[in-house]
Amino acid sequence: MAMRICRRAAPSTRVLSQWTRGLATVAPPVTQDSTGSKGPTAMVFMNMGGPSTTGEVNDFLSRLFADADLIPLGRLQSFIGPLIARRRTPKIEKQYAEIGGGSPIRKWSEFQAAEMCKILDKISPETAPHKPYVAFRYANPLTEHMYQQLLEDGFGGGKGGRAVAFTQYPQYSCSTTGSSLNELWKWRNRLEGKRNSGEVDPQGSIQWSVIDRWPTHSGLVEAFARNIEATLAQYPEDRRKDVILLFSAHSLPMTVVNRGDPYPAEVAATVWAVMQRLGMKYKYRLVWQSQVGPQPWLGAQTSDTVKSLMKKGNTDLVLIPIAFTSDHIETLYELDKEVIGEDAEGHEGVKRVESLNGNPVFIQALADLAKEHLHSGVACSPQMPLRCPGCVSERCLEQKKFFAAQAQHLQAI
Ligand SMILES: C=CC1=C(C)c2cc3[nH]c(cc4nc(cc5[nH]c(cc1n2)c(C)c5CCC(=O)O)C(CCC(=O)O)=C4C)c(C)c3C=C
Numbered sequence: 001m002a003m004r005i006c007r008r009a010a011p012s013t014r015v016l017s018q019w020t021r022g023l024a025t026v027a028p029p030v031t032q033d034s035t036g037s038k039g040p041t042a043m044v045f046m047n048m049g050g051p052s053t054t055g056e057v058n059d060f061l062s063r064l065f066a067d068a069d070l071i072p073l074g075r076l077q078s079f080i081g082p083l084i085a086r087r088r089t090p091k092i093e094k095q096y097a098e099i100g101g102g103s104p105i106r107k108w109s110e111f112q113a114a115e116m117c118k119i120l121d122k123i124s125p126e127t128a129p130h131k132p133y134v135a136f137r138y139a140n141p142l143t144e145h146m147y148q149q150l151l152e153d154g155f156g157g158g159k160g161g162r163a164v165a166f167t168q169y170p171q172y173s174c175s176t177t178g179s180s181l182n183e184l185w186k187w188r189n190r191l192e193g194k195r196n197s198g199e200v201d202p203q204g205s206i207q208w209s210v211i212d213r214w215p216t217h218s219g220l221v222e223a224f225a226r227n228i229e230a231t232l233a234q235y236p237e238d239r240r241k242d243v244i245l246l247f248s249a250h251s252l253p254m255t256v257v258n259r260g261d262p263y264p265a266e267v268a269a270t271v272w273a274v275m276q277r278l279g280m281k282y283k284y285r286l287v288w289q290s291q292v293g294p295q296p297w298l299g300a301q302t303s304d305t306v307k308s309l310m311k312k313g314n315t316d317l318v319l320i321p322i323a324f325t326s327d328h329i330e331t332l333y334e335l336d337k338e339v340i341g342e343d344a345e346g347h348e349g350v351k352r353v354e355s356l357n358g359n360p361v362f363i364q365a366l367a368d369l370a371k372e373h374l375h376s377g378v379a380c381s382p383q384m385p386l387r388c389p390g391c392v393s394e395r396c397l398e399q400k401k402f403f404a405a406q407a408q409h410l411q412a413i
């Protein structure tokens with residue numbers, strides 16, 4: 001399938017005042033008229049999101065358990081989902097309360113998107129100005145609100161314009177990036193398909209392209225490697241070479257793994273690339289955390305691994321969250337409080353590498369990656385249109401067809 005993209009001229013006038021609503025200030029927009037740029041370009045950071053306050057936990061969990069791409073509960077999903085969410089809420093509220101009263105993911109996502117756009121304006125003037133947006137799957141700002149904002153800001157709605165859906169999960173899973181893309185596709189059809197009795201006008205709609213995975217991007221690898229080196233430097237030199245690196249990623253149910261989900265292989269690719277960058281100098285394992293519910297999940301589990309290694313006398317362990325780019329309940333609660341605090345009894349040899357958060361090496365990597373994408377002339381990776389061998393979802397089929405077909409509407413820079 002041809003994935004070359006081509007873009008049409010962007011609309012000449014824009015409503016710009018609301019572009020940075022809720023985001024850090026960005027440089028004043030440069031119009032197409034003054035610079036010859038093909039911008040503005042909307043850069044949409046997609047992620048799952050998290051409750052910013054404990055009061056939002058139930059809404060967050062209700063949306064999460066309603067998502068059949070993440071947790072398929074069959075025909076009774078809309079009935080069982082909220083019940084499970086309600087039962088789980090008090091426990092999860094307590095965890096968020098213990099990590100400062102909420103998830104920091106919104107703060108970090110908005111910061112990363114705004115900072116990346118500032119860099120992009122400088123390194124890719126051809127597509128400037130770049131406008132940061134955040135679209136969360138289960139928390140505010142939700143995908144539908146982001147889409148409405150795009151339209152209010154002058155993208156689409158009969159005027160066209162280019163937007164990039166930039167997944168903030170470096171490794172692709174149908175339960176994460178796939179779910180966010182299905183949601184984006186759904187809202188695109190609802191909000192841009194209204195005109196012409198449900199038909200979408202391809203000339204006047206937003207032209208989307210997708211950064212769907214980036215597990216081995218050199219800037220990502222460099223950012224992880226430097227953070228690992230900074231943690232290793234905290235050990236006395238004579239102990240350093242014997243430290244065991246434990247790369248920890250959110251696990252998947254075996255049903256998802258056996259469906260052929262690409263995530264385990266892509267997480268392993270990140271680990272391998274980081275180890276190569278570190279000169280393969282240390283012992284390491286990839287382990288999996290955050291299993292929920294009784295069904296079998298991909299292992300070995302992070303917490304079992306730490307307990308087992310410590311029992312064998314390996315007490316110098318570095319935990320590296322490798323599948324998420326900012327802090328969240330799994331790092332701040334599960335790794336710091338449960339695994340290090342309880343399983344390892346706070347042993348000084350067991351440490352966690354800092355999450356990427358506002359790391360400038362990481363934000364530069366995001367900008368480099370976005371620039372490569374904007375200039376590449378592709379609508380998505382060659383992997384995107386290929387469904388899991390066990391996929392039976394019509395949503396996946398239609399969504400993938402839609403994003404791959406965007407190639408026809410976009411022009412290479
Ligand atoms: C790469 C990251 C993630 C994958 C893959 C993933 C798959 C996945 N998750 C669940 C179920 C739950 N996940 C929950 C929270 C949660 N999940 C991730 C990341 C991935 N999930 C994060 C970062 C978070 C925390 C959000 C935050 O605090 O910022 C939860 C809710 C918490 C809880 O009730 O324990 C559930 C449930 C499944 C079933 C799944 C794969 C199919």
Ligand code: FES
Nearest residue numbers: 174387388391396
């Ligand atoms: S579940 Fe992977 S493509 Fe549908």
Ligand SMILES: [Fe+2]
Nearest residue numbers: 048250251290
């Ligand atoms: Fe999860």
